[in-house]
Amino acid sequence: MGGLSVVFDAIIVTTVPSEIPxxxxxxxxxxxxxxxxxxxxxxxxxxxxxxxxxxNF
Incomplete structure (x- = not known):
């Protein structure tokens, strides 16, 4: 994102990371x-x- 502060309503994750980024x-x-x-x-x-x-999550 190059330092931009962006907030999303939805994100599609298509990879399987070893932990939640x-x-x-x-x-x-x-x-x-x-x-x-x-x-x-x-x-x-x-x-x-x-x-x-x-x-909080």
Whole structure:
């Protein structure tokens, strides 16, 4: 983003990271629900759910 402060109402994640990127949570508007696949052990994938309220997830 080159230092821009951008906030989104929705983001589509098409990769499976090993953890939820901190930069992703900072770019979401308040009250947004997020479901993201996260890499688990033994080549598994877990669907993680979070919702943003102010700076809490």
């Amino acid at each position: 901190a930069s992703l949570s900072k770019q979401l508007t308040d009250g947004i629900h997020v479901v993201i696949p996260v890499r688990g052990s033994n080549k598994t994938q877990n669907l993680c759910y979070m919702q943003r309220y102010s700076n």
